[in-house]
Amino acid sequence: MRSRHGKLVVGIVLVSFVVFFGLFADLVSPHDPVRQNLGAKLMPPGSYERGFGWHLLGTDHFGRDILSRLIHGARVSLFITATAVVISGVLGTLVGLVSGFRGGRVDDLLMRITEVQLACPFILLALAVAAALRPSLRNTVIVLAVSGWVVYAKVVRSRVLSLRDSEFIVAARALGASGVRLVARHVLPSMLSTCIVLATVEAARMIILESALTFLGLGVQPPQASWGGMLRDGKLYISAAWWYTTFPGLAIMLTVLGINVVGDSLRDLLDPRLKV
Amino acid sequence: MRAYLFRRLVQSLYVVLGLSGLVFLILHLTGDPALVILPPYATAQEIAAFREKMGFNDPLYTQYLRFLGRALRGDFGASFLQGVPALTLILERMPATVELATAAIVFAVLLAVPAGMVAALRKDRLLDYASMLLALLGQSMPAFWLGLMLLMFFSVKLDLLPVSGRGTLAHLILPAVTLGSFVAARIARLTRSEMLEVLGQDFVRTARAKGLTELAVVAKHAFKNSLVPVVTIVALELGTILGGAVITETIFSWPGVGRLMVDSISERDFPVVQAGVFVIAVVFVAINLVVDVLYAYLDPRIRYT
Numbered sequence: 001m002r003s004r005h006g007k008l009v010v011g012i013v014l015v016s017f018v019v020f021f022g023l024f025a026d027l028v029s030p031h032d033p034v035r036q037n038l039g040a041k042l043m044p045p046g047s048y049e050r051g052f053g054w055h056l057l058g059t060d061h062f063g064r065d066i067l068s069r070l071i072h073g074a075r076v077s078l079f080i081t082a083t084a085v086v087i088s089g090v091l092g093t094l095v096g097l098v099s100g101f102r103g104g105r106v107d108d109l110l111m112r113i114t115e116v117q118l119a120c121p122f123i124l125l126a127l128a129v130a131a132a133l134r135p136s137l138r139n140t141v142i143v144l145a146v147s148g149w150v151v152y153a154k155v156v157r158s159r160v161l162s163l164r165d166s167e168f169i170v171a172a173r174a175l176g177a178s179g180v181r182l183v184a185r186h187v188l189p190s191m192l193s194t195c196i197v198l199a200t201v202e203a204a205r206m207i208i209l210e211s212a213l214t215f216l217g218l219g220v221q222p223p224q225a226s227w228g229g230m231l232r233d234g235k236l237y238i239s240a241a242w243w244y245t246t247f248p249g250l251a252i253m254l255t256v257l258g259i260n261v262v263g264d265s266l267r268d269l270l271d272p273r274l275k276v
Numbered sequence: 277m278r279a280y281l282f283r284r285l286v287q288s289l290y291v292v293l294g295l296s297g298l299v300f301l302i303l304h305l306t307g308d309p310a311l312v313i314l315p316p317y318a319t320a321q322e323i324a325a326f327r328e329k330m331g332f333n334d335p336l337y338t339q340y341l342r343f344l345g346r347a348l349r350g351d352f353g354a355s356f357l358q359g360v361p362a363l364t365l366i367l368e369r370m371p372a373t374v375e376l377a378t379a380a381i382v383f384a385v386l387l388a389v390p391a392g393m394v395a396a397l398r399k400d401r402l403l404d405y406a407s408m409l410l411a412l413l414g415q416s417m418p419a420f421w422l423g424l425m426l427l428m429f430f431s432v433k434l435d436l437l438p439v440s441g442r443g444t445l446a447h448l449i450l451p452a453v454t455l456g457s458f459v460a461a462r463i464a465r466l467t468r469s470e471m472l473e474v475l476g477q478d479f480v481r482t483a484r485a486k487g488l489t490e491l492a493v494v495a496k497h498a499f500k501n502s503l504v505p506v507v508t509i510v511a512l513e514l515g516t517i518l519g520g521a522v523i524t525e526t527i528f529s530w531p532g533v534g535r536l537m538v539d540s541i542s543e544r545d546f547p548v549v550q551a552g553v554f555v556i557a558v559v560f561v562a563i564n565l566v567v568d569v570l571y572a573y574l575d576p577r578i579r580y581t
Contacts, residue, residue, distance in 0.1 A: 034333075086468030115287065116294030121560060128298060131541045155403035175309050208418045210363045212523055216538055235424060235527070239354060239432045246428075249421035257416035 001004040008265035011251065014258025017163045018068035019249075030056070030065065033072040033225045058243040060233065062194065066272045069225040070251050076137070076226045081206045083141050085199050088148030093195060093212050095149065096156025099181060111157075114150045122147045122209070139217045140171070144206050152198055159191045160161035192261035193270035211252050279571060288565050295557045299550045300343045300465050304336070312544060313356065352551035355540075362547035366533055366555050372442055373532035378450035378522065380447050381510065388460040389506060392467025396475065397494065407464065414461030420523045423454030427527065440529035451528045458515040458520035466509045470502040477501075504574060511567040518556055 021028055031053065038266040040049045040063040045054045049063075099110045117125070126143045135140045163169055172186050213219035214228025222229055229249045234244035297410065303309045310327045317324070327333055331342065346352070391411070395404040400448040427450060439446050475498055483493045510520045522534030529535070533552055540548040 093459045110291055113294070114293050116298075120291075120295055120298070120557050121515035123517045123522050124556055125298075127522070127537055128548065128553055129305075129542060131544070131546065133304045161473045204416070209452055212420060215323050216523060216526060217542060220539075231421060231424065238424065238428050242428060245421070249418060249424065252421065253413075254416075257413065260412060260416050 005228055005265075007261055008269070009265075011261030011265060014254060015262060018074055018255045019073050019078060020267050022078040022223040025072045025075045025077075029068040029071040030054070031068040033064060033068040034223055035064065038192060039063065039149075042237060042244070042267075044241070045243050057247050058241065060230070060241075061142055065228075066247055069230060070227070073227045073248065074251065074255070075193040075229060076220060076224060077210060077252075080137065080141055080144065080210050080220070081203050084206050084210075085145035085146040085203050088202065089152055089195060091145070092149035092152025093156050093188075095153040097160060097187070099153065099276070100157040101162025101183075107157075112169050114153055117150050118241045123212075124263055126209075126213055126218065130213070133218070135221060137220050137224070140210060140213060142259065143213065146211060147209070148202050148206065151202065153196065155194060155198060156191060159194065160187065162217070163187055192207060196244065197263060197267045197270060200259055200266060204263060207252060207256050207259070277572070282574060284565055284568055287308070288561050290512070290559060291561050295554065295561075297340065299554045299557075302550055302553070303546050304339075308332075309546075311385050312546065319488060327504055335426040337339055342528055347554060352554070353547040355548050356545045357543060357570075362545075362551035363555070365536065365548055366514050366551045369531060369536050370555075371534045371535060372530060373521055375448070376451055376530055376532060377514075377521055378444075379452035380458075380517060380520075380524075383452050383456035384460040386461055387456070388463035389467050389486065392464040393494075393499070395468045395504075396471035399472065406470075408468070409462045411461040414457060415465075417457075417519060419454060419458040421525045422457050423450065425523060426450050426454060436478060442531055451524050451530050454527065455517065455520050458524075459510075459516050462513065463506070465507055467502070470505045474498045474502045503572070504540070507516055508567065508571055511563065514563055515560060518560060 013194045015246045037049065037052070037059075040047075040052070040059055041061050043049065043055055043059040043063070045056060045058040045066075047058060049059075055065050055067070057070065060066055060069070065203060069118075095110055095114075097106045104123050125147055129139065129146070133142070169182065169186060170181055177185070210219055211226075211228030211231065214226050217232065219228055220226040221234075230248040231245055234241070234248065303312070305395075310323050310330070310332055313330075314323060314326055331339060336344075337530060350363050352358060355362050355365055358365065391407045395407045398404045427439065430437045430450060437450055441447055462499065479501075480493060480498055484495045486492075488496075518534075522538060525532045525535035526538055533556065537549060537552040540546075540552070
C-alpha cells in the first residue's frame with residue numbers, strides 16, 4: 001500500500017510540475033518564445049547571448065529560446081488535451097447512459113457507430129478530418145475528442161447494464177425517483193471513479209497523439225509553440241543541433257509518464273478490475 | 277459457429293459501409309468540392325459547368341450512392357496531381373508498408389513476449405521491476421521521438437545505418453524498430469499479466485506436483501496457454517501499427533501508403549486520400565475478421581455470442 005501511494009505522489013508531482021509551467025507560462029518563461037535573433041541561431045544548451053541572456057536549453061533555427069518555447073508549448077498541449085478529454089468524456093458518458101438505459105434501437109444504432117469507429121485506426125480518422133477541415137488548434141481538439149468518446153461510451157454502457165437492475169437502483173425507482181434524478185444521484189456517482197481512471201489514460205494518449213499530429217503537420221500550426229511542432233522543425237536540424245529534437249521529446253515523455261503513473265496507481269486504488 | 281461467422285461478416289459489412297460514408301464526407305466537409313478541385317483562377321461559369329458535370333448539384337444521398345458504387349468497383353477517380361487512378365497509386369505503395377509493418381511486428385514480439393514472460397516468472401524481483409519500468413517508459417515515450425533519437429544516434433552520429441529510403445536490410449532496421457516500439461511496451465505488459473494468470477491455474481500446479489522440471493512446466497504448459505491471448509493482443513494492436521506506419525514512414529522517408537497519404541493531404545489530392553483511407557480500413561477490418569474467426573476456432577471455450 002505504501003509503495004502505491006509513493007507512486008501516486010511521484011506521478012502527481014510530475015504532472016503538477018508541468019501544469020504549473022503551462023498555467024504560468026508567461027511568468028516563468030525566461031524569454032519571449034517568439035523573439036527571434038538570426039545571429040544567435042542553433043546555440044547549444046547553456047549558451048550566453050550577448051546583451052540578451054542565457055539560453056539554458058539552447059536556441060532553435062530562428063534563434064528562439066528553446067526552454068521558453070517548451071514552457072509555452074506545455075500550455076498548448078495541456079489546453080488541447082484537457083479540452084479534448086472533457087468533451088470526449090462528457091459526450092461518451094452521455095452516449096453510454098442513453099445506450100444503456102434506453103436499450104432497443106437507439107442502443108443498437110449507437111453501438112454500431114462505436115463499432116465502426118473502433119474498426120477504424122485513429123490516425124485514419126485524423127487524416128480524414130485534417131484533409132477536410134484544414135489543420136488548426138480547434139480542429140485538433142475536434143479530432144482528439146471524436147477519437148476518444150468511444151471508450152467512455154462502451155465502459156459506461158456496460159456499467160449501466162449491470163447497475164440497472166441492482167438493488168439500490170430498483171429501490172430508488174420504487175421510491176419514485178425520476179430518470180434524471182436516478183442518473184444524477186445514483187448512477188453517475190457510482191461510476192465516477194471508473195471515469196476518472198479512463199480520463200487519465202485518455203489524457204496520456206492524447207498528449208502523444210496531439211504531438212504526433214502536429215509533427216505530421218496536421219495539428220497546431222506555426223508560429224504557435226508546440227512540442228510536436230518543435231520536433232517537426234528540429235528534425236530538419238538533426239545533424240546540427242541534437243538539443244532541438246531531444247528536449248521537446250523529453251518534455252512529452254515526462255508529462256505522459258507522470259499521467260501514466262497517476263493513472264496506474266489510481267486504477268489500483270479505485271478500480272482494480274478495470275482493463276484499459 | 278456458422279451463425280457466428282455470418283454475424284461477424286454482416287458486422288464487417290456495416291463497418292465498411294460506415295467507413296465509406298466517412299470517406300465520402302471527406303470531400304464534402306470541405307464546403308464546396310468544386311472549389312477544392314478546380315484551380316483558383318476558374319471563372320464562375322466554369323465552376324457551374326464543372327458542378328453540373330460532376331453531379332455536385334444532385335442530392336447528397338444520390339452522390340453518396342454513386343460514390344459507393346464506384347468505390348466498390350475500386351474507382352476513386354484519378355489523382356489530381358498525377359492523373360493516374362488513385363487506387364493504383366495506393367496499391368503500388370502497399371508492399372513497402374506491408375514489409376515495414378511485418379518487420380515491426382516481428383521485432384515487437386521478439387522483444388516484448390520474452391520480456392513479459394521473464395517478468396512474470398521473476399515476479400517482484402529485480403528483472404520484473406526492470407522490464408516493467410522499461411515498459412512504462414516505453415509506453416510514455418512518443419515512439420516517433422524514439423525514431424528521431426535512433427536516427428540521430430545511429431545514422432547521423434555513428435553513420436552506421438542509412439538515414440532514409442528503402443532497399444537493403446539496413447534501411448529496414450531503424451523504421452522497423454521505431455514502428456515496433458509503438459506496441460512493444462503494451463504487448464510486454466499484457467504478456468506478463470496473461471502469464472501470471474496462467475501460472476496461477478490448477479493445471480500448472482498439477483504439472484508441478486507430478487514432478488516436472490520448471491522448464492517443462494513453463495515451456496510446455498504455461499507458455500502455450502498464454503499464447504492465444506497474446507496473439508489476440510498483437511492482432512488488436514494492428515490498428516496502432518497501421519497508424520504508426522504513417523508517422524514512421526514520414527520520419528524515414530519510407531515510400532509506403534502512409535507517407536503518400538500525408539503528402540496527398542498537404543497537396544489536397546482528395547482521390548488519393550479517399551482511396552487510401554478506404555483501402556487501409558478495409559484491410560484492417562478484414563484482418564480483424566480473420567483473427568476473430570481463427571480465435572474462436574482455436575479456443576473452443578469462446579462463446580459465439
